[in-house]
Amino acid sequence: MTGVLTDFAGVGVHEAVQQRLEDFFADRISLASAYGDNYRLLWEAARSASSGGKMFRPALVAGVYRDLGGTDDDSALRIATAFELLHTAFLLHDDVIDRDLIRRGVPNLAGSFAADAAERGATDAAAATWGQASAILAGDLLIQAAQGFIARLDIAGPIRGELLDLFDGSIFVTAAGELADVSFSAGVRLPSLIDVMAMTEQKTASYSFEAPLKAGAILAGADQNTLTILGEFGRLVGVAFQLRDxxxxxxxxxxxxxxxxxxxxxxxxxxxxxxxARSTSRWDEIAAVLGDPDLSETDGQVVRAVLEECGARTFVDGLIADHVSRAEALLAASTLPDTLSAHLRDVARHAVVRAA
Amino acid sequence: MTGVLTDFAGVGVHEAVQQRLEDFFADRISLASAYGDNYRLLWEAARSASSGGKMFRPALVAGVYRDLGGTDDDSALRIATAFELLHTAFLLHDDVIDRDLIRRGVPNLAGSFAADAAERGATDAAAATWGQASAILAGDLLIQAAQGFIARLDIAGPIRGELLDLFDGSIFVTAAGELADVSFSAGVRLPSLIDVMAMTEQKTASYSFEAPLKAGAILAGADQNTLTILGEFGRLVGVAFQLRDxxxxxxxxxxxxxxxxxxxxxxxxxxxxxxxARSTSRWDEIAAVLGDPDLSETDGQVVRAVLEECGARTFVDGLIADHVSRAEALLAASTLPDTLSAHLRDVARHAVVRAA
Structure with a gap:
């Protein structure tokens, strides 16, 4: 998942988190060098995989924290860094699961390692295995490193415990969503609209919105009401974001x-x-080509036209608008501090108007 | 990797850790039920994957801790549980990387999920993807849960920090060894004996011996000398253990x-x-069938005979004996407490004489 949520209170967070990521990877790359070229290259590739993102999760963590008056920037940035690393880890494993070799228009970690092995004379099968294995290991290392940033926070034990539970719960829910997603694609189960909406909330909204927002608030010592509202707001906006995506x-x-x-x-x-679309009379026209790896440009144009004509596009646009307006209504009915409310209204708006 | 190290000071640890694992999985399975049958089944399969092992890593943690006079059994058992979960996580991802569908004579998590999907009508490719995805996610969840047990220890901050660093470093080294292992099988690189010995130490000795031994000692507040000796001892015995395996x-x-x-x-x-064997004149006879998925019983007998006749078996037996005697010499030259030394001598002996 990608997205632009740039011009809100989090400006500046991007660079600060980028610096922490650079420090982290520089350390690991240096250590990895003692274990041979391949391991160093793996860590360099993990660094590449973690760069170039929009870093809106870190911005949510740090933004909410500041809105609520937090001043421990170091801890806020550690948590922000943890969410960014977690995001990269999920992308790495998501690509392995989907057998994707391209991400953001360039070969991903699995793709570049497989290509390198092929150049060095490995068979296609061996090269694919090498790429997959590398991406699995890189994801493992980053999941663990992400949690490590939370575990090492030098803050009061109970707050660290709450943050660990939040992080833990977020990974738990994301994995549930990922599993549901795979079950749908694998044909293990034909999903209803409700199933797909639940999967969307689990797979994206939890770790991308709900958890970062609540993490900033927990660190700031927010009360339970604030956390409840941030959680619900995050789920609504997170779903809208993914639908827009x-x-x-x-x-x-x-x-x-x-x-x-x-x-x-x-x-x-x-x-x-x-x-x-599956629930409309035009479904057969989509089913004929959907999932075909050789689906052509022309097929794509036909499917897009059918998706518009059968009302699916309008329906989803309506879902997006509905989720955002529910999120806005929630803010309006809440007693969150003005700065935080204003910030969150921006977040909700950007989740919808973005073009990339 | 499997092994028997039963009759040493750790008797009783097995059941205590088993209970903690059961509590952990019962909690997760209960939570997972809210996310549908597949997710509940995933957690149930993760529980199965974590049972049936010999649990010698927990026994090392708890044994060393008690040898050094530790009395915080709860913390020792949490750390012991963390190492057992980490082991299961590694096995799950190792099997995905090796595309193995069998472990301990029965279908592993990927194998049973793939079989289930096939029964429900998925294509072979979709069933395989489903199995792999499930095993990747299960491993992710257990790696993260394992570290969570360390992160939540209710002990002095600096000691928890040391344990986190140890755990972290152990995963870092294991991943390096795993990557090297895959690079050899993938034909990315033809390994020398030195390469394979280094891989063995990284992939097995670190998280199976060195880190559990040191973890028990760190919790007990051991001095740096003790940690250094335990580390070296663990690497030596861990390599002997894997060679025997x-x-x-x-x-x-x-x-x-x-x-x-x-x-x-x-x-x-x-x-x-x-x-x-590759360095001997008999190599061609082995190379002819090694890596052949259809290698027959008869081929196996021929390869075994050649491995004996070319001296490879004797050579490795010598390596095992050498590593164990170096470990014993290290103990003899050290000033570790008698109880700990006696325990470690048992550990070294069992790493070699075991038949399974």
Whole structure:
């Protein structure tokens, strides 16, 4: 998942977290060198995988923390860094699970390691195994490192414990969503719209919105009401964000998003867009090509037209608007501090208007 | 990796850690039920994957801790549980990387999930993806849970920090060894005996011996000298243990080990046994069938005979004896407390004489 949430209170967080990531990877790369070229290259590739993102999760952590009057910037940035590393770890393993070799328009870790092995004379099968194994190990290392940033926080034990539980719970829910996602694509289970919406919330909203928002608040010592509202707000906006991401994956401008508008269709990705279309009389026209790895540009144009004509696109646009307006209503009805409310309204708006 | 190290000071630890694992999994399974049958089944399968092992890593942690006079049994058992979960996580991902669908004679997590999907009508490819994805996610969850047990220790901050660093370093080194192992099998690099010995130490000795021994000692407040000796002892015995495991994988009694003596040969597993054989004049006879997935019983007998005749088996037996005697000499030259020394001598002996 990618997204732009740039011009809010988190400006500056980007660079600070980038610096911490650089310090972390520089240390690991240096240590890895003692274990041979491959291991050093693995860590260098992990560093590349963690760069180039929009870093909106760190911005949410740090932004909420400051809005609530927090002053322990060091701890806030450690937590922010943890969420960014977790995100990279998920992307790495997500790509292995989906057998994707490309991310953000360039070969991903598995793709570049496989290509390198092939150049060095490995068979196709061996090269693929090498790429996959490398990406699995890199993801393992980053998940563990991410939690390590939380575990090492030099703060009061109970707050560290709450943050560990939050982080833990977020990984637990994300894995549930990922498993559901795979079960749909694997044909293990044909999903309803409700199933796909639940998967979206679990797979994206939890670790991308709900948990970062609550983490900033927990560190700031917020009360339970604030945490409850931030959690609900995060789930609503997170789902809207992912729905918008799904729309961009089919109807977006490739020049802006950097993502093919055919990939999701070729992979037969189950989204609310597809789940809705399945319930209409035009479904057969989509089913004929959905999930076909050779789906053509022309097929893509046909599917897009059908998705518009059958009402699926409008339906999902409505879902997005509905989620955002529920999030805004929640803010309006709450007694959150003004600075935080204003910030969150920005977050909700950006989740929807972004073009990439 | 499997092994028997039963009759030493750790008797009783097995049951205590088993209970903690049961509590942990009962909690997770209960929470997972809210996310659908598949997620509950995933956690149930993770519980199965973590049971049936010999649990010698927990026994090392708790044994050393008690030898050094430790009385905080609860913390010792938490750390012991962490190492057992980490072990299961490594096995899960190791099997994905090796594309193994069998472990301890029965379908592993990936194998049973794939079989289940196939029964429910998924294509072979989809079923395999489903199995792999499930095992990747289960491993992710257990790595993170393992570290969570360390992170939540209710002990002095600096000691918890030392334990986190130890755990972290152990995962770092194990991943390096795993990557090296894959690079050898993938033909990315043809390994020398030195390469394979280093891989063995990294992949097995670190997290299975060195780190559990040091963890018990750190919790007990041991001095730096004790940690240094335990570390070196753990590396030596850990390598001996893995070499013995490799021998059993080729020359063992299947009725006792429960492991096929053809698997390692069929997988073309790079071990010191194979690396030594490669340097002899009989190598071509082994190379002809090594790594052949259809390697027959008869081929296996021929390879075993050649491995004996070319001196590889004797060579590795010598390496094992050498590592154990170096470990024993280290103990003799050290000033470790008598109880600890006696315990460690038992550990070294069992690493070698075990038959399964």
């Amino acid at each position: 799904d729309q961009l994956g089919v109807f977006g401008d490739e020049g802006v998003t950097g993502k093919s508008v055919l990939n999701d269709l070729r992979n037969g990705k189950e989204t609310p867009l597809i789940a809705h | 490799d021998q059993l994988g080729v020359f063992g009694d299947e009725g006792v080990t429960g492991k096929s003596v053809l698997n390692d040969l069929r997988n073309g597993k790079e071990t010191p046994l194979i690396a030594h």
